[in-house]
Amino acid sequence: MIEQITAPQAQEKNGMGIAGFVLALVALFSSWVPFARWIVWLLGLIFSLIGLGKQSKGFAIAGLIISLIGLALIVMIIVLGVAVLGVLGGLFAS
Secondary structure: OOOOOOOOOOOOOOHHHHHHHHHHHHHHHOOOOHHHHHHHHHHHHHHHHHHOOOOOOHHHHHHHHHHHHHHHHHHHHHHHHHHHHHHHHHHHHO
């Protein structure tokens, strides 16, 4: 009897999910470039969301989580900045 050998099937790659993950990491670690970081972060979020529609979702989910952490950091920086400006404005108004 002849045994049939089948080659393992290659897993489908999720290019958008991987791109979203990489861009989210770049945005997270490049906080010293304020405006460019927001653009890279937004692209990472968009690519991760698109990657969620693909078959292999691991990198897309990781990129989405990192992007949401980046969003929380951006919101926190804006809120703290507004609060500091409000306090400084009150000090100099007196």
